[in-house]
Amino acid sequence: MKKTLLIILAVIVIIALYAWSLYNKMVTANEAVDSQWAQIETQFQRRFDLIPNLVESVKGAMQQEQKVFGNLAEARTRYAGAKTTNDKVEAAGNMESAFSRLLVVMENYPQLKSVETVQTLMAQIEGTENRISVERKRFNDVARDFNAMIKRLPANLFASLFNFNEKQYIQSVAGSENAPAVKF
Numbered sequence: 001m002k003k004t005l006l007i008i009l010a011v012i013v014i015i016a017l018y019a020w021s022l023y024n025k026m027v028t029a030n031e032a033v034d035s036q037w038a039q040i041e042t043q044f045q046r047r048f049d050l051i052p053n054l055v056e057s058v059k060g061a062m063q064q065e066q067k068v069f070g071n072l073a074e075a076r077t078r079y080a081g082a083k084t085t086n087d088k089v090e091a092a093g094n095m096e097s098a099f100s101r102l103l104v105v106m107e108n109y110p111q112l113k114s115v116e117t118v119q120t121l122m123a124q125i126e127g128t129e130n131r132i133s134v135e136r137k138r139f140n141d142v143a144r145d146f147n148a149m150i151k152r153l154p155a156n157l158f159a160s161l162f163n164f165n166e167k168q169y170i171q172s173v174a175g176s177e178n179a180p181a182v183k184f
Helices: 002-081 085-108 113-151 155-161
Strands: none
Touching (some): 002 113, 002 155, 113 155
């Protein structure tokens, strides 16, 4: 009788230790899934903060350069359309002024800044989308590991007992095969 009681007690202790260990593993795996989701949200926040500001910067740089080239084109048109000497002198002065502004831009920015800012914008968009893609994959990996853990025998018995439920995978949404539009 004593031996049977000791065996039953040993089995209960082993089951309790197994349940305790399994519960801790499930908690750790569940926290890994939650942590990875937080990483995705961090990258989404980066996208929401960074991209609109970069687009506005590109717009500003392009406007400045368009103004310089626009002034130059306008001065050239005025000179070509000038009929009198006074009009030509005034138009030539405007043309020289526009050229000097262009030279200042070219001296300060040997490569036109709008090209550089557009390239920077495109690189940042690509980098941001790649970061999000990597974090999504990592999330799906830890969700897969967690889901496999709670579905295996005998862990599935304890998972339902401890209220651990399957995690959803991140999947593409309808229309995601189309590239997002960036408008200036």
